Amino acid sequence: MTDPAARYSALFARRAAKPVAALFRAGAASPQDVIPLTYGFPDPGSFPYDDLAAASERVLDDGGDTALQYGPIAGDERFRDHVVERLRDDDLNVSADSIIVTSGGSQGIQLVTELVVDPGDAVIVEAPSFIGALQTFRNAEAELHEVPIDDHGMRTDKLAEVLARLTVEGKQPKLIYTIPTFHNPAGVSMPLARRHELIALARQYGVLVLEDDAYSELRFDGERAPFLYELDPEGLVIQVRTYSKILAAGLRLGYLVAPEALIPRLLPLKVDVGTSPFLSRLAVEFAADGRLAAHIERLRGLYRERRDAMLASLDEYAPPPTTWTRPEGGFFVWLRLPEGLDAGALLPRAEQAGVSFIPGTANFTHGDGSRYLRLTFSFLPPDQLTAGIERLGRAIQAALAGG
């Protein structure tokens, strides 16, 4: 079959020269009777419809003219002030001038990538990592170098090796991309000691650190470690955050926190004329009077129950020697199949058994990870999660039996 895009082939930039397989997406809905443990989606039942409608009315009532007009490229000022206040509650003291409002956290990743990555530049990523970030780095034609993670996040001993090797090769690594808290897809978090080691290495080699903090506010138990940004303020860390998990993904609202000196270099890269002032103001109005804090507290309870249901059913139904992570927050459990099994091969069998998941291969850049798969507990109620895991356990069992 002819590629319909072939007639344009003389025009494509290198990044677009080859077709890219569509990522696993909402669009590709599961069959009716399959329980989807796939989507990294918030629970739609959790969305605060009425409070958002009321907030919207207030935005349009009072000061609506600036909410509907072009605003500063860095983003709506009231929203940035609101972010400053929220971060202060987290012991993070930043100025509104350190903040750029973005279309979700993902646009923050894109801006930082454009800030430092020329084609061929070295970017260090965790293995596994967030698929969307990997796609962004590939679009920038970065040379990706993997550092494995374990139950405590990025292995800083391996990071040191990669940095030393790149130095020997005469390459200045530009960026270390990490999800230190409630990792996507792995669910794990990096303890304080490793965070210090990571910052020390970044300083030693003069590398920027991109801290993707999409999930840290959804902690169910344990104590939070300081943000990487907190350990090196105005230094080498840029943090990206999102309202997708704590409010609603369909807003597409996020922000980044960067050393103030970098903001003037980031702004010319944000060519979308600023992220929606209307959405920004909507979030501010919604958050007022402690509503956002109370909402996040509710979400913690909701997702904790789901995490517990998933882990309990894995304990019950996953045949040994299957292993999995035990996240203290976030959306995901990362499962390793018994040796000899392959997540991609298991998927059709699992779907026949009535459950789906995301095979882990796309989360690695060098083709590893065939034994891994991602399970999401955020999207479905506990009984569905339990039923789904039971079916998954059966599918693994059958595969082990060579059936």
Added chain:
Amino acid sequence: MTDPAARYSALFARRAAKPVAALFRAGAASPQDVIPLTYGFPDPGSFPYDDLAAASERVLDDGGDTALQYGPIAGDERFRDHVVERLRDDDLNVSADSIIVTSGGSQGIQLVTELVVDPGDAVIVEAPSFIGALQTFRNAEAELHEVPIDDHGMRTDKLAEVLARLTVEGKQPKLIYTIPTFHNPAGVSMPLARRHELIALARQYGVLVLEDDAYSELRFDGERAPFLYELDPEGLVIQVRTYSKILAAGLRLGYLVAPEALIPRLLPLKVDVGTSPFLSRLAVEFAADGRLAAHIERLRGLYRERRDAMLASLDEYAPPPTTWTRPEGGFFVWLRLPEGLDAGALLPRAEQAGVSFIPGTANFTHGDGSRYLRLTFSFLPPDQLTAGIERLGRAIQAALAGG
């Protein structure tokens, strides 16, 4: 003074290696007593606050779950269907699969740039052109080639020369960027014959055409010429559009229409996980029952009156041999100062006289344009426009007198 970003200099990508002067923006507010003919902003008095609040309530009431959830990367399906219907009213028959929803028109320009431009690639732009697009091309490290415009838009005879020259130099031009209708900043429009010539040249040289159509719905008089996309459907044209001028800029909502074969190549470049489904649905709900059409009709009347006021005052107050364009729609008048005057030098004098404008130099890529300036008639009521132009006329007069 030390550049605070200097400590990061080993990390910057080429595109971010040098500080970029901040563009003229809303943030840089004019002094209280200065009439700003600067902002390319819609009139905030025109925003349909109540109808938007009601639309927002309906979105959150009915089907709010999908409006608040992640959606397809190409954008909300109901919004794309709504766009298809609106385009059909304009005799443009496209499929929803040809549409990608974007954060304003500007993100569409960015996606198309990333689709075709590698560093050093030739991009052809009008002189003058839209500052935001020029910034986007510079971020992509395009090599920019200018084609002058006249009262009928891009000069296709000069375009032919540039294309022929690039061919002799062995360069495949990747993109022709044009604003054929109600040009920003020049206000002019391209008649049908030139549109045909442009398409013929694009075909002859196999170049993609990016048709920026931000203003065509704000026509005050004259007959519309077919869109470039209409003259070459599923061919070499990608059109970008926005709701910034016809609804509210603060939403940051736009879309692109591309040959269907190009959509799968564009989607992996849209790494922001899709433009806000909530905003998209808000626009759909607002538009229902003919509200958007009626609103645009109102805007046409509003802006026509302002255009008329600005042109009448220019006729009255601008000293010869000042010349200016007479737009049939859009937001802008483009003014050429008498020989020997410089818009940059005139600005402080004009501000002292109580009026401001945007000097034209930033709209050119090769340092030309010092005699030009942009005047915006969309943002202020007629009496203010008249007062502003009277002050501008006085400032030009004084400059001519060498005062």
